[in-house]
Amino acid sequence: MSTYQAPLADMRFALFDVLGADRRFEQLGFTEATRDVLDAVLEEGARFTETVLAPLNAIGDRDGCTLDRATGAVTTPPGFREAYAQYVEGGWSGLTSPPEFGGQGLPHAAGIALKEMIDAANLAWGNFPLLSHGATEALLHHGEDWQRDVFLKPLIDGRWTGTMCLTEPHCGTDLGLLRTRAEPGEDGSYSITGTKIFITAGEHDMTENIIHLVLARLPDAPAGSKGISLFVVPKVRVGRDGSTGERNGVRCGSLEHKMGIHGSATCVMNFDGAQGWLVGQPHRGLAAMFTMMNTARLAVGLQGLGLSDRAYQNALRYSRERLQMRSLSGAKYPDKPADPIIVHPDVRRMLLTCKALIEGSRVMGYHAALLVDIAHASPDAGERAQADALLGFMTPIAKACLTEWGVECTYHALQCYGGHGYIAEHGVEQLARDARITTLYEGTTGIQALDLLGRKVMQQQGEGLKVMLGLIEQLCSEQATNDAVAPYIPMLREKASQWQQLTREIGRRAAANADEIGAAAYDYLMYSGYVTLGYWWLRSVAASEASTHNDAFKVAKRETARFYFERVLPRTLVHASAIESGAAPLMTLEADAFDN
């Protein structure tokens, strides 16, 4: 069994010491988000996730969800339903939602550590409440008044959950191909018909109603992505007065058998003349959906981080307990039959890689959440715009990198266990299987890379990149005389400068051949992730040195930063080399020659 202990000390360090979130919240007018309240959220969140959710993780994996084909009802794994009731009762559901609809109105960044804890404790369970936030956002920003009045309160207090119904069997990334139809009725509602797949929490036994946000085509819709509208389709019909009525024409047709996240219900949803209501403008559904997707993408990035951390914690414990071989430089524990494997440099290489990626990612991910708050709530329009640009730039980086690193860290953690890592009872193989979904859903890594390079950099003239480069230069200037930071400043500056050069070079090439974007995108994204993490590592060391933490804490931050700069950041060499090689090595071979 793998265990989980919320890393509260490092969470506080990231939020308060590095990001100064408590001071920012005050400036942004979140008067409720005092340090006391934030600490209480962290401590109670740790208690809930460690004692309620974490013990259900292996059970969810083993038992999964089950579908009653006769009724279309889905039963969640033992304990999931009760844990959800505790979640609602504890008021976790509306933590960062608007008070006018029953939420607690805390800033987004105040909920981000809780999100990480939930993901680490029980990713599959976390997917049930997760999508409610997307549905809430869509209705909040695009719904009519009556829709907000009727749907938001129960979504925010957790009585109901939400879904995002995008994918169809023949279209995932390419939503322009979707076929689900919406026929207008006489009462202003629409009749929705079609099949949606990969619907997370599409059906379950935790709440009395489920609110589906569904993309579909109106009869007069133009072809392609400009003919897609958004509808709200409740499982149980809801009147304009909020009264619930009969069962709607939507039903779970089957559950997918997946590599992991067995406890999460991944549903095929059949809409058969289901009553739905248009949300926002006709044919503008994709734009509304994208509003939801940005938050969802950050949320999936956090999933990668949470899994990495849980895997690391367990691998670390195992590496301290497992006695095997002597250190090559002489026995370190001569009184034991062998040394614990953490004495071996290669085990340390794997553990330190995890530690450096995790702690750096935590600051990166939490910072992105803070940008959401700044972009929404800053009184300064210029600051709002800058935060928005940086957030748009960082979202694909955080989503893709934190999930790719989630795959990598769970790989290293499993490897530390040797053959035992492959055995279910140790629990680390579940984390590796669960992590594997995160680079796929809410847009694969390749899609994030195109979003970053094609849209955020090339189409938007690199607004976010400029902000990030400015932050890097500011840090390098400010910290030039800080002995703990200064040794790494030349390398960070060099990488930042190469980042600009690579961006310009891709732009030049792309003017002649648009495939240069696609050919560079993945490596550009990873390059960006590593440079950004280098920035956050130096910010972390600077914050640690300036803090009241003890020496052991400061040494650990310094040594992990050193490892990052000497052993991880050089990965940029390969990504830069790949970008420089251009599109030709990828595009020359004919598609029918790949099996020659």
Place this chain on the structure above:
Amino acid sequence: MSTYQAPLADMRFALFDVLGADRRFEQLGFTEATRDVLDAVLEEGARFTETVLAPLNAIGDRDGCTLDRATGAVTTPPGFREAYAQYVEGGWSGLTSPPEFGGQGLPHAAGIALKEMIDAANLAWGNFPLLSHGATEALLHHGEDWQRDVFLKPLIDGRWTGTMCLTEPHCGTDLGLLRTRAEPGEDGSYSITGTKIFITAGEHDMTENIIHLVLARLPDAPAGSKGISLFVVPKVRVGRDGSTGERNGVRCGSLEHKMGIHGSATCVMNFDGAQGWLVGQPHRGLAAMFTMMNTARLAVGLQGLGLSDRAYQNALRYSRERLQMRSLSGAKYPDKPADPIIVHPDVRRMLLTCKALIEGSRVMGYHAALLVDIAHASPDAGERAQADALLGFMTPIAKACLTEWGVECTYHALQCYGGHGYIAEHGVEQLARDARITTLYEGTTGIQALDLLGRKVMQQQGEGLKVMLGLIEQLCSEQATNDAVAPYIPMLREKASQWQQLTREIGRRAAANADEIGAAAYDYLMYSGYVTLGYWWLRSVAASEASTHNDAFKVAKRETARFYFERVLPRTLVHASAIESGAAPLMTLEADAFDN
């Protein structure tokens, strides 16, 4: 469902065009191994694995093996037993075994493509016959005459299977800690008592007897790895005359629940006063076991290759069929609703990475198998010694790299499927789970790295490295005027030269601090793998150009080599950088500070 088609054309290319295996077999005196016979083995092997084994792969994953706790009997998945009977009937079992014990006496390299096909078609099934080879080797080289007479024929003709019983709950890598006891009896046999874990094919329903090769301690054994002896312990007792008697005191106590290879029986084996016979000298069991392990390590490397290839084949088909988005450089199939995803550069990046790693690995792996034959059968003692040194050097490289690339290629293949890759019915997620064992068993990647750098390079003065460097320089000289090869020669020479420098530098540092070996080992191993693969890619292009293959074949080899040199070989930059950073960034942080 994933499908499998044996890549016969590329297998033939590797064996005959690049390695000239048919001519080498003739020189080595394998008169039976004519091109006709070798072609028949390939074609019949393809038929057997494609039609018999491949369709059972998903069934094995779904149903797994089951244990009857009352009797200790293990039932294999539906169809496995019948497939094994066909395997025996087809004469596959003894393909490369000595004729004096009923084998067909073909060279080791003549069976290597069959090995790849079996692994690709059904890795879990392949683990049942696999370990018979190790047991055969151990008895052949270390057994007494009566042991060879009694055990070898049924192991070679497949009537019985074998196992290797090394690991115990508290010791895997560190066999010096093992506790299983062997008490001498009056009849010259020994009574074996202890618990072994992770015993592949330890119990099953395919054969009437199972021959366990077991490491245990004699009563007078010195502590540590110099007090371990090897015993042969049949499931059903066997007399010195070959007669089988009653059930021996060995029994499967439980089956492990694993991340993958569900169809493979991974057993806890309880030896409770089981009758066994000493194989070889007392206290010299570890050396005898290592004989078996080298072949087993190459075999596991081939597993990585087989899984990579199957995953690639399926991802390639999916990427040609799945229509999603338009090419950024303009619609490539305007008559279809969208372009197949293989038009997208990032999908091509993933596919070409697989193709370059797979085809290069095939030559590397087959060459190692050929070295086994040369080391055993060359009439020239100098050539035998050289082949042996190169084989010892290449074994950890091939084992670790082909399995790490197996994890990587199954990752890329799954990623090509997007969210569908995560769903069991497509079959690619099984390949990813199955691949995950290969970097663990028969020695983790970290252990291979220590074997390479610590033993093969540092202790043995780099004998094998010198041979490999000689081959590289010879190729570069010979191909200097070959237009298809020449552009890559400077890069290969530069990497080979850096390889030598890095080796010297590590040696210099290790003289002062033995942890420098462990700190460099993983990156040294991967560096070695990429340079070696570069060599095999240039050999492949040279062989292709000189062959009678059609232009499409030659273009594909040239383009894949180009991709390898421009997009994969630069990974050496990171590994070199890591080696140069030395041990300090790994070793400074105290073990108790990893969770600070």
